[in-house]
Structure formats: structure tokens, C-alpha cells
Amino acid sequence: MTLRTLFMGLLGLGFCGLSLTGCVSRQDYLEVTAANARAQDELKNVHKKLQAAEEERNQLLANLKEMNERLAAKDQEIANLVQARDLWQKRFNELMGRFNANNNAPTPPAFETIALPEPLDKLLMEWARAHPDLVEYDRARGMVKFKTDLLFPPGGDDVAPAAKQALKSFADIIRSAEAVQFHIYVIGHTDDLPIRSEQTKRMHPTNWYLSVHRAVSVMQELAHAGVSEPRMGVMGFGEWHPIAPNAAGHKGNPANRRVEIWIVPPDRFMTGAPTAAPAAAIAAPAADATAARD
Numbered sequence: 001m002t003l004r005t006l007f008m009g010l011l012g013l014g015f016c017g018l019s020l021t022g023c024v025s026r027q028d029y030l031e032v033t034a035a036n037a038r039a040q041d042e043l044k045n046v047h048k049k050l051q052a053a054e055e056e057r058n059q060l061l062a063n064l065k066e067m068n069e070r071l072a073a074k075d076q077e078i079a080n081l082v083q084a085r086d087l088w089q090k091r092f093n094e095l096m097g098r099f100n101a102n103n104n105a106p107t108p109p110a111f112e113t114i115a116l117p118e119p120l121d122k123l124l125m126e127w128a129r130a131h132p133d134l135v136e137y138d139r140a141r142g143m144v145k146f147k148t149d150l151l152f153p154p155g156g157d158d159v160a161p162a163a164k165q166a167l168k169s170f171a172d173i174i175r176s177a178e179a180v181q182f183h184i185y186v187i188g189h190t191d192d193l194p195i196r197s198e199q200t201k202r203m204h205p206t207n208w209y210l211s212v213h214r215a216v217s218v219m220q221e222l223a224h225a226g227v228s229e230p231r232m233g234v235m236g237f238g239e240w241h242p243i244a245p246n247a248a249g250h251k252g253n254p255a256n257r258r259v260e261i262w263i264v265p266p267d268r269f270m271t272g273a274p275t276a277a278p279a280a281a282i283a284a285p286a287a288d289a290t291a292a293r294d
Contacts, residue, residue, distance in 0.1 A: 114142035114264060120178040124263075127173060131166045142182075142264060144170065148190075148214060148257040155200040157213040159221050167218065171225030174263070184227065185262040188215035188236040191252030212236030218259050 128137035136145045188211030204210035215234045244255040
């Protein structure tokens, strides 16, 4: 039963009483009036609650609309990102296709394994372990690899003082009885970082020159340390024989900046046996050779 129904009922009873008796007592009238006032207050409260509920409903609808709009905006943003991703993927695939096409040259044959005699192999392993930051020893190919960032200053071909001592101890091994029958080939390599300094260009116009000049410097250090020059050869490959990918945009890679020294039997690599050199040249002490250079 609602308050309004109750109120109307009370009024009806009052009128009924009036109609039946013709008049009511003051007490009954006051009670009916108070009940009417209470019913009116209750009705006002109900109206207020109804109005608040309506306002809350409208606010929730507005929030829902805003959330739907934001969701639609996010959906559009996602669609735009997916479209951009697909576009970049397409460009990447095109670049990879061009890269693969440009690098589709036949894979060069693997280097022939050159097993060095066990005593020489042991000496080289011990020497490499003594210079871990400067060199690596490839036992399978009889090759020693120097890191040129430690061997030379940037853009230069002057052997660093710390590296000279390592080359001298390497020369002692190469001059030993275990190695004296082998050829020594010194091969320079660079990364693809172009030479920009005008001063450097005057001495090394290109990476090819720089790789050869560095190989010559190493060969000269070995010669000054007593290694017979007829046993040695020098080559430079510039940037064209990398062992690791260079960074994009001609940014280079330190792994490709290196000098390799190959220890090769005379019947296995490029040339025949060297012209016989005087025994004194083969056994020349390092100090005498250094004095001759000066």
C-alpha cells in the first residue's frame, strides 16, 4: 500500500465519520491532519529519491557513451597501427629481397684444414692463452687472428707498443725448429667504415690500402724480430671478406677489423718453397734485426 493510498484512505474515513456522525472530535481531526502531513513528507522524500536515481541513471548513460567513444577511438588506433605494421613489414621484406639478391654469390669453399705439428700447435695455444685480449688461434686452419683495434690506432698502421711484444714472442715461435719449414702469410682486413679524414686518406686512400699497409707493418715487425722475409707474404682484402655483419649505414664491426697470420706448408698455399735464404737470416736474433731497421 502506497502512502498516497493510505492518505486517501484516512481522508475517506474522516469523511465517512463526518457523514455518519455529522461531526468529529478535535482529537480525531488532529490525528488525521498529522497523518496527512507525514504522508506528504514521505511523498516528498520518494520524489527526491526518484529524482536522484534519474540523475544517476543519466550520468551512467553519459559515462557509457563516453566509454564507447573512447573504445571506438582505440579500435581505430589499433587499426592504424596494424596498417602501419603491415606497411613496414612489406618494406622490410622488399629490402631483405634486395639484400639477398645482392648477396647471392656462391658460398666460397671452406678452407682446407691444415693440421700443424703437435709441438707447434701446443706452442701457439700457450701463446694465444697468454694474450687473450689481442689474439685468437684457429687450430683447424693454422691461423692466428689479431684484433686491429688493439694492434693499431684508429685509421693508422703503426703497431702499438703493447702489441709489438706479442708479435716478438710470436716470431720466436715462428723461428723455432717446429715452425721453420712453414710459410707465413700476413693478411689485413677492415670493416666497411669509410676513411673520411683527409690526413688519413693521404696515407691510406681506401680501406684496401689500409688493410695492406697494416699487413705490411705486421710483416715488418716479424722481420725485425728475426723471421726470414723469403718465408713471408702480405695481402690485404680491405672490407671485402667480413667474418660478421657490419652495422647498417657503413658503421662497421670491430670483429671485421683484423690481421690474420696463416702458417702454411709451402706445398699447400699459393706459391712453392721460398728461395733458400742464408742460414744467418733465418736464425738472426731479434735485437740485430731491430737495429737494422733503425
